[in-house]
Amino acid sequence: MTRAWILPMLLLVCGSLVATMLAVRGFPGAAVPLLLMFVLLAGLNSPLTFPRSIGAVEAQRRSAVDGRPIVYWRAGCTYCLRLRIRLGRSARRLHWVDIWRDPAGASVVRAANHGDETVPTVVVAGRPHVNPDPEWVRAQLSRST
CATH class of the missing domain: 1.20.5 (Single alpha-helices involved in coiled-coils or other helix-helix interfaces)
Structure with a gap:
């Protein structure tokens, strides 16, 4: 387990x-x-509760192709759950990386947060945003497609 x-x-x-x-x-x-x-x-x-997670390397590759944001998350995180629920169906269009399952994802989050594993960390166009407003994330998603 x-x-x-x-x-x-x-x-x-x-x-x-x-x-x-x-x-x-x-x-x-x-x-x-x-x-x-x-x-x-x-x-x-x-x-x-969350869409299927992929690895950080695969998420970065897919994001480079389609421009969609990457969400680094972990189970049990209240703020990740808030983001997921408020995004609704559009959450499926994002690239989700579970930092507890992917060490590369955890290292990306630590690099963006001065050594802390603060989630959700959303990476848009290579720039990390820690615990962003769900409406802002939705706007970034609509810009990418």
Whole structure:
């Protein structure tokens, strides 16, 4: 299991334990919504919420060809999730690099952030932007196509 799945699995296990405890104590009506909330939180914090990640080298190659921004992210990052949700369907048109799965991506982020792995870092035309406004990213995406 990779680091990206630790938080979602922990949420599922904790939610299951709490819901089971509530159900055993005679509160099944409270257990079901609580379990659903934990499942939703686990899903939102999992890599499944994001488009398929590619390697940093491949993302840079594709971005050079089509001009689309590259988003460096990691699972469990609240700001990455905010960016992903606010971009909606247009998020699929970006190049996503999971820095926990790609060491080259992590080094790009560290180089852009003075040694820190601050995400999301969006690279547009070779310039990094740390935690940019989702509307700005959408505007950059519309310029590239």
